[in-house]
Amino acid sequence: MNKEKMLVEAIRDGSVLDHIPSDRLFQIVSLLHLEELTTPITIGNNLQSTRHERKGIIKLADHFFSPEEIDKIALLAPEVHINVIRDYKVIEKRQVSLPIEVRGFVRCPNPKCITSAEPVTTYFHVSRAADGRGVLECHYCGRKTRAEEAELL
Numbered sequence: 504m505n506k507e508k509m510l511v512e513a514i515r516d517g518s519v520l521d522h523i524p525s526d527r528l529f530q531i532v533s534l535l536h537l538e539e540l541t542t543p544i545t546i547g548n549n550l551q552s553t554r555h556e557r558k559g560i561i562k563l564a565d566h567f568f569s570p571e572e573i574d575k576i577a578l579l580a581p582e583v584h585i586n587v588i589r590d591y592k593v594i595e596k597r598q599v600s601l602p603i604e605v606r607g608f609v610r611c612p613n614p615k616c617i618t619s620a621e622p623v624t625t626y627f628h629v630s631r632a633a634d635g636r637g638v639l640e641c642h643y644c645g646r647k648t649r650a651e652e653a654e655l656l
């Protein structure tokens with residue numbers, strides 16, 4: 504058994520975020536407010552990876568991600584794989600994918616946008632830039648923002 508597999512299998516029930524680009528690991532930690540969890544968390548960074556030069560991994564016991572959290576992860580790091588662990592076994596393994604649309608958790612950067620002035624839920628259409636990263640286009644004012652520069656609410 505290789506060391507990476509041991510890391511994944513060391514929790515009984517929970518989730519593992521794998522293949523996180525090292526330069527985005529701590530952004531994901533703060534984005535998901537993992538500092539507020541009281542269940543065991545293991546964070547590793549700058550690990551060897553075949554996919555990237557260096558990768559990060561986050562292992563969360565007794566935590567399962569909501570669809571909204573998965574969309575947030577996908578916006579920031581579409582390379583991430585999520586493994587769901589039940590009774591020490593990986594029961595689901597998948598790469599996150601960019602959502603088609605995003606409602607409510609990203610701020611429109613345009614100060615003249617109706618979502619800045621009125622209590623309107625933000626709404627963006629998501630497309631993919633040439634480099635594979637997400638681009639958010641505001642449904643109301645058309646302002647485009649790169650996903651990694653988006654301000655989260």
Ligand SMILES: [Zn+2]
Pocket residue numbers: 611612613616617618641642643644645646
């Ligand atoms: Zn807007």
